[in-house]
Amino acid sequence: MARNEDSRYMSIPPGAIVSGSLPKFKIYIKSYNNHYTLWALDGNVVTQEKLNKLAEIGHEEVFIDLEEEIKYEEYLENHLTEIVKNNAITNDHKVNIISRVSTNIVKNSFESTVATGFVKEDIVERIKKLVENALIYINHYNSLPALSKLMGHDYQTYEHATKVFWLTIAFLCKNPDVIEEIQKEAAHDKFDNIIEQCGIAAMLHDIGKAYIPKDILNKKGALDEIEWEKIQKHPLNGVAMLIDSKIPTFVKKAVLHHHENYDGTGYPFNLEKNNISCLARIMRIIDVFDAMTSNRPYKKALTPKEVVKIMVTQPNKDGDKNNGMRNCFDQDLLRKFIILLGKIKITKK
Ligand SMILES: [Fe+2]
Numbered sequence: 001m002a003r004n005e006d007s008r009y010m011s012i013p014p015g016a017i018v019s020g021s022l023p024k025f026k027i028y029i030k031s032y033n034n035h036y037t038l039w040a041l042d043g044n045v046v047t048q049e050k051l052n053k054l055a056e057i058g059h060e061e062v063f064i065d066l067e068e069e070i071k072y073e074e075y076l077e078n079h080l081t082e083i084v085k086n087n088a089i090t091n092d093h094k095v096n097i098i099s100r101v102s103t104n105i106v107k108n109s110f111e112s113t114v115a116t117g118f119v120k121e122d123i124v125e126r127i128k129k130l131v132e133n134a135l136i137y138i139n140h141y142n143s144l145p146a147l148s149k150l151m152g153h154d155y156q157t158y159e160h161a162t163k164v165f166w167l168t169i170a171f172l173c174k175n176p177d178v179i180e181e182i183q184k185e186a187a188h189d190k191f192d193n194i195i196e197q198c199g200i201a202a203m204l205h206d207i208g209k210a211y212i213p214k215d216i217l218n219k220k221g222a223l224d225e226i227e228w229e230k231i232q233k234h235p236l237n238g239v240a241m242l243i244d245s246k247i248p249t250f251v252k253k254a255v256l257h258h259h260e261n262y263d264g265t266g267y268p269f270n271l272e273k274n275n276i277s278c279l280a281r282i283m284r285i286i287d288v289f290d291a292m293t294s295n296r297p298y299k300k301a302l303t304p305k306e307v308v309k310i311m312v313t314q315p316n317k318d319g320d321k322n323n324g325m326r327n328c329f330d331q332d333l334l335r336k337f338i339i340l341l342g343k344i345k346i347t348k349k
Pocket of ligand 1: 205206
């Protein structure tokens with residue numbers, strides 16, 4: 001069936017195309033009469049000279065056929081390091097690409113877990129690589145303010161995991177003392193890199209939702225008792241999916257405990273204070289912050305400022321958490337998180 005030209009193509013930033021690479025998809029430019037013309041054939045090397053010419057003509061976007069989107073996503077993931085290091089690409093475009101690659105990994109992890117019942121090793125390796133790139137981005141580019149572009153939007157499971165991942169990595173980068181504390185708790189585990197492992201926990205923290213039907217996850221009204229029970233099982237289901245993997249115990253524990261509240265009102269075990277691991281206590285803060293600053297099916301997004309206010313306020317006697325959640329969090333970590341939000345300039349929104 002013939003498709004309208006504009007609905008057939010997707011705009012991508014030229015900076016996403018790495019010089020010397022061999023994209024497996026065709027790239028088009030839009031000419032002055034709004035026609036899409038082939039600029040690079042799939043499987044051909046894109047030279048720096050070709051990219052320079054494109055810049056000279058002033059093309060700020062190139063296009064791909066939407067049917068080749070999966071090939072484009074694979075390409076972005078395989079070339080993420082070069083893209084992150086490319087000074088010719090704006091921070092906003094970088095954040096979009098990074099977000100796309102991260103969300104795609106979460107999506108693939110959910111899909112493959114539903115199919116097999118466990119998290120495959122290649123997903124873990126892809127997350128480790130993503131952490132490497134996240135560290136390059138956060139440590140070497142003035143990237144924290146750009147990360148604010150990731151925040152907000154709709155609360156979808158994949159996007160949520162992406163945002164929790166980026167905030168967790170940014171939080172750890174800025175708080176080496178917290179990394180030390182996590183390291184102590186993980187003293188009996190074997191692994192190469194602690195931040196990589198924390199990234200795996202953040203990306204996969206909700207993997208137990210993979211089996212929860214979408215109509216429950218996206219329900220507009222209040223959940224009934226059975227639905228709520230299913231939701232509350234997701235930390236346990238998540239850890240069951242990770243049980244046979246080589247992932248260290250502290251990561252599995254963080255997945256299991258990411259809904260435990262500091263005051264013992266969380267689930268599944270009503271753990272309190274430091275019986276909840278440090279990483280799980282961080283993820284609880286970030287998880288709540290992202291959920292409340294995103295549009296959820298039953299509630300509109302609050303601004304970061306409104307959410308921070310709720311997070312630092314003592315709850316009312318009626319126990320309505322929307323009036324104050326202070327007791328749910330480790331106060332020291334919450335303070336550090338709010339300082340990070342200031343650096344991302346997210347509270348200005
Ligand atoms: Fe969760």
